[in-house]
Amino acid sequence: MRRFMLIALIFAALVAPGHQLSLRPLSVPVMTGGASLAKAGERIVSITERPPLECYGGALSACGASLRNAGDCMGQCGATCKNKFGMEIAGDEAREAAVCLDEATAKMRTWIEEENDTDIKVMVDICDGLSTASNCAEMMGRIMYSQVTSKGGKEVEAKDKAGLVKYLLLLSESLVLIASRLDESELASVKDGKEMIGYLREASDKFGEGGKVMRDGEVERGGGDWLKS
Numbered sequence: 001m002r003r004f005m006l007i008a009l010i011f012a013a014l015v016a017p018g019h020q021l022s023l024r025p026l027s028v029p030v031m032t033g034g035a036s037l038a039k040a041g042e043r044i045v046s047i048t049e050r051p052p053l054e055c056y057g058g059a060l061s062a063c064g065a066s067l068r069n070a071g072d073c074m075g076q077c078g079a080t081c082k083n084k085f086g087m088e089i090a091g092d093e094a095r096e097a098a099v100c101l102d103e104a105t106a107k108m109r110t111w112i113e114e115e116n117d118t119d120i121k122v123m124v125d126i127c128d129g130l131s132t133a134s135n136c137a138e139m140m141g142r143i144m145y146s147q148v149t150s151k152g153g154k155e156v157e158a159k160d161k162a163g164l165v166k167y168l169l170l171l172s173e174s175l176v177l178i179a180s181r182l183d184e185s186e187l188a189s190v191k192d193g194k195e196m197i198g199y200l201r202e203a204s205d206k207f208g209e210g211g212k213v214m215r216d217g218e219v220e221r222g223g224g225d226w227l228k229s
């Protein structure tokens with residue numbers, strides 16, 4: 001029995017990257033933030049099914065679907081963060097979320113071009129916010145994926161940790177911007193629009209919470225096994 005334990009410890013030492021950054025504290029905030037983002041996307045799709053827009057199947061519907069997919073990817077990223085050896089999957093999911101957010105941005109721009117009576121300045125700000133969110137998810141994914149093979153020591157770990165904090169907080173800020181500008185648009189005039197804005201703010205809060213947890217190391221106890229050191 002002791003021999004098997006020794007072999008297991010040697011194997012773990014050989015395969016584990018030096019000073020690997022733990023992503024477990026991000027699990028719940030990113031998972032719940034992704035769920036809220038997905039719900040916001042679903043509400044956009046719902047808006048297009050009823051008056052006053054009634055444009056289901058068009059660019060705005062596609063934007064909502066892409067936003068929902070981005071949220072699903074971020075949720076899966078968060079779920080994978082609790083696994084010590086799942087960093088490459090978490091990174092892939094974050095980068096896939098970035099692709100979905102790029103698609104949402106493109107579809108939103110198309111809808112702006114189609115709607116001549118839309119407040120252009122407001123919608124352009126929303127597109128900028130989506131583009132920023134996409135860049136944040138992409139950079140988060142790169143950092144997570146780099147941890148799979150990184151053996152650069154504590155300096156690299158500290159740099160990657162600071163990077164994750166930076167992009168999580170920036171992602172949070174971009175979603176707040178989007179929600180604030182949507183509040184000024186015609187989409188806020190209907191029930192689904194109000195709910196969409198609420199879900200975007202929830203997602204912002206959760207991603208911001210993840211950034212603060214990584215930065216300050218303060219984890220609220222009582223959630224699950226991933227919280228235990």
